[in-house]
Amino acid sequence: MSNWARRMHRRAATLSNVVTSCGHPNSLPYPRRLEKVKFGVPLHEVCKDDIPGPLLVLILKLNKEAPLRRDVFRAPGHQGAMKKLIHFLQTGRLVNVDNYSVYTIASVLKKFLRKIPGGVFGREGEMHLFAAVELPPEQQVGAIRG
Numbered sequence: 419m420s421n422w423a424r425r426m427h428r429r430a431a432t433l434s435n436v437v438t439s440c441g442h443p444n445s446l447p448y449p450r451r452l453e454k455v456k457f458g459v460p461l462h463e464v465c466k467d468d469i470p471g472p473l474l475v476l477i478l479k480l481n482k483e484a485p486l487r488r489d490v491f492r493a494p495g496h497q498g499a500m501k502k503l504i505h506f507l508q509t510g511r512l513v514n515v516d517n518y519s520v521y522t523i524a525s526v527l528k529k530f531l532r533k534i535p536g537g538v539f540g541r542e543g544e545m546h547l548f549a550a551v552e553l554p555p556e557q558q559v560g561a562i563r564g
Contacts, residue, residue: 455507458533472507473530476523479515487520495522504529 453470456463464470469477484490499522506513507526515523531538539547550561 452510452512454510455530457504457508457530458535460536461534461538472510472513473527475513475515476527479523480520480527483520484524490520490524491528493521495519495525500525500529 452472455470455473464473480490496519499518503513503518503522503526537544547562550558553561
């Protein structure tokens, strides 16, 4: 390696440390692991403070692209891609959602919701919703809000 190349490599290494450390020495620019998404546990455990980031990314991707497609929640996703995406979510690895179809993402979200013990609303919440459906339309919103 020439003298010039050694200086450039040394300078690039120095600059990358300055730019990526943001004043914190020995810190990495990005986290190695994200939040883990737990399948089959109650919703209050999965979303302790907020929706986990990887799950939110999937929801936002669906929000953006699903209205432009037909039967997103009816058509099945690719089984191999679903297993891979679920594994990435459970282990907290970074996921590029652009590599997955909207149908696969919808199938993973359906699987996540289906595995919540007691359902999304719980037994009492479901009974409350069913009771609200029987009310006149003017009172339904008030009964659901609660």
